[in-house]
Amino acid sequence: MVIFMRLNFLAIVSAFIISLGGGASAQPWKTVEPSSAGWCVERLKAAQDYADILKPTAVMVVQNGDVIASWGEVTRKVNVASVRRSLLSALYGIAVSEGRIDLGSTLADLGIDDKPPVLTGAEKQATVRDLLTACSGIYHAAAYETDDIRQKRPGRESHPPGTFWFYNNWDFNALGAIYRQQTGGDIFRNFAERIAQPIGMQDFSAEDGRYVAERQSEHPAYPFRLSARDAARFGQLYLDGGRWDGRQVIPASWVRESATAYSATDRGSMGYGYLWWTLNPDVFGPGAAMASGYGGQAIAIVPSKHLVVVQTVDLAQNAKGVRTSHFVKLLQQLATAAP
The missing domain is CATH 3.40.710.10 (DD-peptidase/beta-lactamase superfamily)
Known part of the structure; x- marks a missing residue:
């Protein structure tokens, strides 16, 4: 009973937070009760308890386009690094x-x-x-x-x-x-x-990016700041094959190719596609992939579970950040809890 009360309270708070901010055209995320969506509430709670130890700024769990759970500051924009x-x-x-x-x-x-x-x-x-x-x-x-x-x-x-x-x-x-x-x-x-704009990001603007030049190279870096709820929209776009609300925003073929492993890496079972990491298909199913950045920034898609999981970490709040391996463990816990 305590578990259900906690998750219901989180769902209500999440729905309120997620609906704040953004442009008039942005449709807020719909939040559903995990148990009614077929989730194992005990395993979901265990995943949240694990995430609490890691101290991310925000986590969002989205399945079939609905928010199953979220915690932390989902509207806070952070440098999402890589x-x-x-x-x-x-x-x-x-x-x-x-x-x-x-x-x-x-x-x-x-x-x-x-x-x-x-x-x-x-x-x-x-x-x-x-x-x-x-x-x-x-x-x-x-x-x-x-x-x-x-x-x-x-x-x-x-x-x-x-x-x-x-x-x-x-x-x-x-x-x-x-x-x-x-x-x-x-x-x-x-x-x-x-x-x-086409996918209704609620917080991002062009001013949330900047170019970083250094004397040793003429090619600058281009870091972005994103909120967790906007990052989740980007993940959902890729999960849905580049399509949003009936519009093909990114070619479906490109989305498939991006999440195909062309290179073996030094990260064990993780491969590399077109600027996306690919995840172990034996664990997460085919087509699972992740955008990953220093300090624990992550947008993961798990097609076999119709799942998007986002984690953001403000390094000003958590200087040590979150290791990628720890996020992958959290992702595995969430995938196990999902129907």
Whole structure:
């Protein structure tokens, strides 16, 4: 009885919080009672108890487009770190479908270079597809890198393009530069107009993005700030094959390709698609994927359960953040609790 009272109270509070804010055209999330949706309430509570230990800023659990549970500050916008890459991937899907970007184009074709030591002829043979799958073989210094990546970065020309996966900020930043060059648009304004507005994001605006340049590279990073409830909409868009309210926002083929593992990684059973991590199909079923960022930022889709799970972490509140492995464990608990 106590468990049901707690979850019912959370559902009422969540429905109120989620309905606040946003533009007039945004439709608030509908919240349903977990037990009536067939969830195991005891397992859901155990997952929440585990999440409470991790101290995220917010978690949202969405199934079939309805909020099953949420806790924390779902309207608080945080820097979602490397989740930015999956957001850019969505814009790439649109640009590719419009013929503005060719995945087979090489950096030489596109005139992409960098500050000295400049790219070699061999490095410039990397294609846009190589960058999307983090297999460019270009190990030039990049903006917005972590110390860990700087230490692990392979030597220049140690791997030919397309042959070796490395979680490489140079690839991701250069993709931002290529997008702007080939479309003539700004990443954040385009995201607001082409994705955020059509799917009814309630908190995001183009001012929630910024470019971060550093002296060692001419290609800036492009961090985004998102709320958990807006991130959940993005996850739902991908879960539904790029379609929202009858409109194809992102090509369905691109969504499928993004969540296909093209590269083995150093993260065990996790693979890498087009700027999306793929999750172990033996655990989560086919097509499960995740956008993941430093400190515990995550948007996960589990098609076999019609499930979207979002976690945000404000590092100003929780300096240690949440490890990716801990979020994956939480996701597994939630998937087990789901019907």
